[in-house]
Amino acid sequence: MSDTAMKLTPFARQEHEYDIHVPATVGDAAQPLAFAERMWNSSTVRRVVILVVLACIWEAYARISNNPLLFPTFTDTVIAWWEGITSGVIPQRLGVTLRMLVMGYSIGLVLAGLFVTLAISTRIGADLLSTLTSMFNPLPAIAMLPLALLWFGLGQPAIVFTIVNSVLWAVALNTQAGCLAVSPTLRMAGQTFGLKGFRYVVKVLMPAAFPAILSGLKIGWAFAWRTLIAAELVFGVSSGRGGLGWFIFENRNLLDTASVFAGLLTVMAVGLFVESLIFRTIEVNTIRRWGMQQA
Amino acid sequence: MQQPREAGVAAPTASASRVVPLLRASGVTLQYKTPDHLVTATYRVSFDIFPAERFVILGPSGCGKSTVLKAIAGFLKPVEGEILLKNRPVTEPGPDRMMVFQEFDQLLPWKTVKQNVMFPMLENRIGKVEAAARAQDVITKVNLADFVDAYPHMLSGGMKQRCAIARAMAMKPDMLLMDEPYASLDALTRRRMQDELLQLWNDVRFTLVFVTHSIEEAVIIGSRILVLSARPGQVRAELNSPGFAHGERAGSAFQTLVQRIHGMLFGDDRNTD
Numbered sequence: 001m002s003d004t005a006m007k008l009t010p011f012a013r014q015e016h017e018y019d020i021h022v023p024a025t026v027g028d029a030a031q032p033l034a035f036a037e038r039m040w041n042s043s044t045v046r047r048v049v050i051l052v053v054l055a056c057i058w059e060a061y062a063r064i065s066n067n068p069l070l071f072p073t074f075t076d077t078v079i080a081w082w083e084g085i086t087s088g089v090i091p092q093r094l095g096v097t098l099r100m101l102v103m104g105y106s107i108g109l110v111l112a113g114l115f116v117t118l119a120i121s122t123r124i125g126a127d128l129l130s131t132l133t134s135m136f137n138p139l140p141a142i143a144m145l146p147l148a149l150l151w152f153g154l155g156q157p158a159i160v161f162t163i164v165n166s167v168l169w170a171v172a173l174n175t176q177a178g179c180l181a182v183s184p185t186l187r188m189a190g191q192t193f194g195l196k197g198f199r200y201v202v203k204v205l206m207p208a209a210f211p212a213i214l215s216g217l218k219i220g221w222a223f224a225w226r227t228l229i230a231a232e233l234v235f236g237v238s239s240g241r242g243g244l245g246w247f248i249f250e251n252r253n254l255l256d257t258a259s260v261f262a263g264l265l266t267v268m269a270v271g272l273f274v275e276s277l278i279f280r281t282i283e284v285n286t287i288r289r290w291g292m293q294q295a
Numbered sequence: 296m297q298q299p300r301e302a303g304v305a306a307p308t309a310s311a312s313r314v315v316p317l318l319r320a321s322g323v324t325l326q327y328k329t330p331d332h333l334v335t336a337t338y339r340v341s342f343d344i345f346p347a348e349r350f351v352i353l354g355p356s357g358c359g360k361s362t363v364l365k366a367i368a369g370f371l372k373p374v375e376g377e378i379l380l381k382n383r384p385v386t387e388p389g390p391d392r393m394m395v396f397q398e399f400d401q402l403l404p405w406k407t408v409k410q411n412v413m414f415p416m417l418e419n420r421i422g423k424v425e426a427a428a429r430a431q432d433v434i435t436k437v438n439l440a441d442f443v444d445a446y447p448h449m450l451s452g453g454m455k456q457r458c459a460i461a462r463a464m465a466m467k468p469d470m471l472l473m474d475e476p477y478a479s480l481d482a483l484t485r486r487r488m489q490d491e492l493l494q495l496w497n498d499v500r501f502t503l504v505f506v507t508h509s510i511e512e513a514v515i516i517g518s519r520i521l522v523l524s525a526r527p528g529q530v531r532a533e534l535n536s537p538g539f540a541h542g543e544r545a546g547s548a549f550q551t552l553v554q555r556i557h558g559m560l561f562g563d564d565r566n567t568d
Contacts, residue, residue: 185398188370191388193415203418207405290404291448 072258081262090247090266097228097243098270100156104163105224109217111164112171119176120201126176133173141166141227145234159231166223171216178212179205211287218279225274229267316343317469317502318367322376325362336362337528339376342521344470349496349503351517351536353510355560359528360506364474367504368394380469390419393463394472397479399455402447402462408434409443412462419466426465433461436495453484457491464495470502477512489515493538510556514549515539522559531559 032038039045055074062073072080084090115132118125144165148158182205190204206213232245242250248263287293320343325336336359344350352360365371366378369388378385380392388394393415395401402411409430416426434443437457447455456476463471477485489512496503505516513520514536522531534556539549 183398183400185396185401186403188368188388188394189396189401189403191370192368192390192392192394193418194388194390195418199418204403207403210405286405290446292404 069255069257072261076258077261077265080256080258081265084247084259084262084266090244090262093242093244093247094266094270097232097245100159100243101163101224101228103156104160104228105167105221107160108164108167108220108224109171111168112175112216112220115168115172116175116179117201119172120179120205129172129176133169133176136165137169137173141223142230145231159228162231163224163228166227167220170223171213171220174216174219175209175213178209178216181212182208211292214279214282214287218275221274221279222271225267225271314345317346317381318344318504319379319382320363320367320376321379323363323366323373323378324375325359325366325371326374327362327371335527337523340523340528340530341376342530342533344502344504344519346502347500349505349516349518351513351520352504352506352523353513353517353520353556354508354523354528354531355525356508357526358523359526360508360523361474363523363528364394364472364504364506367470368392368472390415390466391469392472393466393468394474395456395459395463395476397475399452399479401459402455404447407444407446408439408450408458408461411447411458412465415462415466429465429467430461433465434458436464436498437461437491451484452480453488456480456488460492460495464499464501468501470504473503473505475506475508478507478509485512492516510553510560511544513556514552515544520556522556524560532556 033041059074062068062071062076065071068076081090115125115129119129120126141162145158145162148161152158152161186204186208190200195204228243229245229248232243233249234245244263244267248260248267251257251259251263283293321341322339323341324338325340327334327336340359340363342350352363354360362371366373367380367385369385369392372386385392403414406414409427412430412434413426416429417423421429431443434440437460439454439457439461442450442454442458447458450458460471460473460476477488480488492503493516503516505513507513507516517536518538520532520534520536522534523529524531534552536552537548539546543549
């Protein structure tokens, strides 16, 4: 057999040892990128560019179709929006909407807190919460509105009830899941520090579950905002003080399409503000900084 | 229960009978439940730990050594026998037995190195000024002085373990429990960490309970080595290690001790390694 001939043997090579250069003699290890490249690397810049392009397309299409009743131009919409703001109509409507949102959201959070406390302290509480969330989470909160109208009549309480429903289950579900996902090592570490009961939950469990809690808050907010606008579209005037949804509905009836667009833009603007400013700031200063979420 | 067979080097403490053990485990049987089984981790394990000892619990994987440590920490109650710390039974976890885990995620990710080290102290009514001073002191001792304001996710595995050790040491606990703290580190870092731990012990003289599955590590770290047999863990031997400096680890005394323990754990079949 030619086995020995087939096997490759590494040939003998010279050994080397080198001196390592001091970094200073190698030259700059890091060089700044060109200005244009740095700008393009900013997601804000890229997004603004996209927005400008979309606005141009909108303007061009509206001018070509030339039907302000169905599709007003971008400039008309901006003018209507500006007039709505300066006349104080939009801010007033927005105020009504936000007040209801804050009310519903906070009641929802308090209830979610109570449910989660129950769920992490007792097994039957955990079962109760998972049963309730699996029942109510798939149910769009707006579907509760007819019932809420029946119970509370036309007016704010019905809408607040609906918002509470949309926030509660999302937040409770995420918080509970987050607490369950906290690593056993971290739990044991917390216990060796002598932490028990409420202090253990507040100082170890909650911060450790914060990424999940925050995503619950975000989902809850998104549900609440959509539910709120939808609920307001259904009624609002009978309580005497309509919100943004009613503003949109009203202007549709008046065939003031530019104002309808302005109302929609305001809804989007608030959504953007809360999602990309408030929640993002919280995220950057907490879970990103702690390395619990990748950028 | 086995009868202790006298063997090996004499105990380093002059008259062990007069020194009171810090911790006494007598006839400890530990069981834990998995979804399908009731596992007996250790069977009637007894040992004493004296102050300033470096007590290593060594055994093959699955011998219940980590379970013993968890029982000392108070996470688990013995089904038989008892564990006494300063003559009081251990019932729950507490800051007098700080624990360092194998996993890197034992640090609180939302706190910096310094805040992590200070946290248990502040939670146990140690004043802010005192806590900050102690934290600074131990952080310097574990060579993390340049990283006091770094968050755990910015640290390497070795640094995280150092921070965890600093956090435990700062509490000045009765005993420091370490559960395979270096098992997830690379070989180079592990060796450096072992030396650092010995250096730290030399400075502070704390009581250390250290769990490992590595015979070399046990011999390097330990002054007293408890050898457990395979599942369910029973005491196979209690040995003294004279302590080996860096250069002596290739020497024959070191190798003899390692081989002796190896024989106890795997029988005298030397061909296995």
